[in-house]
Amino acid sequence: MAIKVGMVSLGCSKNLVDSERMLSKLKNHGYKLVTEPGLADVAVVNTCGFIKAAKEEAIDTILELGKLKEEGTLKKIIITGCLVERYKEEAAEQFPEADAVIGIGDTKDIVDILDHVLADERVVHFAPKLDAELCGERIISTLPFFTYLKVAEGCSNCCTYCAIPMIRGKFRSVPMEKLLEEAKFLADNGVTELVVIAQDTALYGKDLYGEPKLAELLTKLCRIDGLRWIRTLYCYPERITDELLDVIAREEKIVKYLEIPIQHCNGDILSRMNRWGDTEKLEALFAHIREKVPNVILRTTLITGFPGETEEQFEELAEFVKRVRFDRLGCFAYSREEGTKAYSFPDQIDEETAAHRADIIMEQQMLISCENNENLMGAELTAVVEGFDKFGECWFGRTPLDAPDIDGKVFFTSDKPLNIGDYVKIRITDTLDYDLIGEVISQ
Known part of the structure; x- marks a missing residue:
């Protein structure tokens, strides 16, 4: 047996x-x-x-x-x-x-x-x-129509709060031909949505080819029959190039969605984090992205309570979030991790204060999300079916506006039977804090 x-x-x-x-x-x-x-x-x-x-x-x-x-x-x-x-x-x-x-x-x-x-x-x-293995045969454990394509292992950025480089080692890209071979295999076996990931996705290829090759990789992925949605997560802000934005804007299979973790906006905090940018540079970047990719969904992650964060610096972050109006946002209280440079930084913020600040940011974001969702009332969107909610007696899934596991859902009714992985056209009829409600108007 x-x-x-x-x-x-x-x-x-x-x-x-x-x-x-x-x-x-x-x-x-x-x-x-x-x-x-x-x-x-x-x-x-x-x-x-x-x-x-x-x-x-x-x-x-x-x-x-x-x-x-x-x-x-x-x-x-x-x-x-x-x-x-x-x-x-x-x-x-x-x-x-x-x-x-x-x-x-x-x-x-x-x-x-x-x-x-x-x-x-x-x-x-x-x-x-x-x-550690960079590629190889897999058994897909997600819903059968979507999966992740990991394009690199490790990280070489050495952000002062992060233990990933010492855990996973330096950044190593997977050869492009291996990734295209894997993506074709996945598409041939029913995958229609591919989520491209790494610790620092936009750096993909720099170690192998002397320059980042994410734009080229995405372009080639779009040529694979069967793939319908291609999404990119974890792109550092300083690596967002016009070449990459042009590919996202041009290619129909690439959903207009970018996840760009910035962690903070204050220049002094970011410098101590060993991260790029300040309020002015970041606001200019996001305005530029929205100009180059109309209707793009912008997602970011933030850290509150980093050592030395003053009340004024936190207020700067809160006002920044109100002005930029990210479509999707996650905010986390700083976690003091042994072995990182920030562990021994002076002026550590107590956990309660850090968590309270994170709650304030997320309360702000909920209001922004509610307003954004209300603006979608009556809109017609494509959604992929993820399952049936027997308690709500309705189907649920995602639109291109939402990434698997981390973003919201859309709940909808249908006069006809559906299958997991179907793509349907829905009309938005109501909203929740982070989710949408609708009805199928065509299959």
Whole structure:
């Protein structure tokens, strides 16, 4: 009888791609994949270790699986990912319930590691992080019509608050021919929406080709039959070029949506973060983007409570958000992370103040979102069907205005049966804070 393996993938979509590669290797070796760890013989946990909340979630998950192992429901546990890579010295000792503790450079060998674990050997191994697999066969674990295309691994920016470079290593791009081959395979297997991601997506190709090649990659992705929506996330503001904006504006398959994390607007704060820009430069950039790409949806992320942030600097950020009026925005309280430069900065802000400031920004953004949604009343938009809400007795999905997992939904009725992955034309009839309500007018 085949050994059953369950994967728990925590953290970001980049981590999810790594998990999908492990799943493919396990399935090809004859292991049976199950979606619930409680139904598995072996659980593999791909952890996140980026900020405090992510670390706590990973630890809680491992402890919960440990209880299942004690009860005899689960036989073996393998842990890997960013938390383990970051705290490799402590991980094996702190998680005695784990039968294998492996680094991100070891996931390519997951089958061999699992074989050892099933032979009752405890495996603790950390291959060089630069050995992490950049491409390879995957089993798509998202809804069948969309997935992520990870175009690079690691990061070389060394923002003072961020642990990613020490966890994942330097920025390494995937060769373009490999990405196009993967994208074609995905499209041939039913994927119609591709979300292009990396830690610093707009830098794609600089290490391989001497200059960024995201614009060229996007242009070539648009030539792949079957793909309908192509979306780009995580583009640093200083890397937004006219060439990139021209491609986004010109290509019909590229949704007019840009996610540009800026973290703050105050020049002094950004300098201490080792980030680009100030209020004037950022406002000019976003105005330029809106001019080059009409009706573009702009998304950003912000950090409040960074060490030394004064009340005046926070007010500057709040006023900046009101003026720029981002279509989508996430704001997070600063998380003090060991090993980063900002950890030892003076003038640390207490967690309560940082969180309160983040709440203020998000309250402002909710008002902006409500106003933006009200302006869509009566609009006709294309939406992709994600499922049926049996309690609301309606379908739900997303328009091009929203990215998977991080943005809002549209809930809609239909006189005809629909399938997940269908693209339909809907008319907006009502709004919620971040979501829309509508009705199908054509399929």
